[in-house]
Amino acid sequence: MKLYYKPGACSLATHIVLNELGLSFDIESVDTSAKTTAGGRDFLEINPDGYVPALALDNGDVLTEGAAILQYLADQHPASGLAPTPGSWERTQLHRHLNFISAELHKSFSPLFQGAEGVAREAAIDKVRKRIAHFEPIFADGRPYLMGDTFSVADAYLFTVLNWAGFIGLSLDEFPQATAFVARIAERQATRRALEAEGLRKAA
Incomplete structure (x- = not known):
């Protein structure tokens, strides 16, 4: 996985949760004004809305919207206790x-x-x-x-x-x-x- 982030922005929450889960992931910073990644890629190709966080999964899918990403990660690892059981x-x-x-x-x-x-x-x-x-x-x-x-x-x-x-x-x-x-x-x-x-x- 790769987390596209801006230092201190709302993407920090995803960064913390990835660490809480002990997952293996890469990070790449984004200039949200220029819409470019640290590696020089057009960030709009990753997230057309142009803001962080964006989480690129190993299967090639990209998740956006912080609250959705947080719940997705927690639900993929229910034993972590980072989110209660869906429907409860x-x-x-x-x-x-x-x-x-x-x-x-x-x-x-x-x-x-x-x-x-x-x-x-x-x-x-x-x-x-x-x-x-x-x-x-x-x-x-x-x-x-x-x-x-x-x-x-x-x-x-x-x-x-x-x-x-x-x-x-x-x-x-x-x-x-x-x-x-x-x-x-x-x-x-x-x-x-x-x-x-x-x-x-x-x-x-």
């Missing part, structure tokens, strides 16, 4: 978390990465803060992960997006649960390896 109540809760992260939290960062300034930036920051606040009561009961005591693909995605706060100059100090969650996931071996491979953390 717990799986519905996983869908709920993934959908909120994707549709609400992830998208709320878009104006900030597109250079919003002044009043528009203030409004975008306020929206991001409200979306982060959504997770505070979820962790308030002491659970370490979104699904309880078990790390799931949703945790990899949430960590990735919360990590963007630093890129836009937003402190997470007002969100103690989110702050603790980010610190907790950052210390997982799979996360450390992904961050190091993407040049976002120095190798130990």
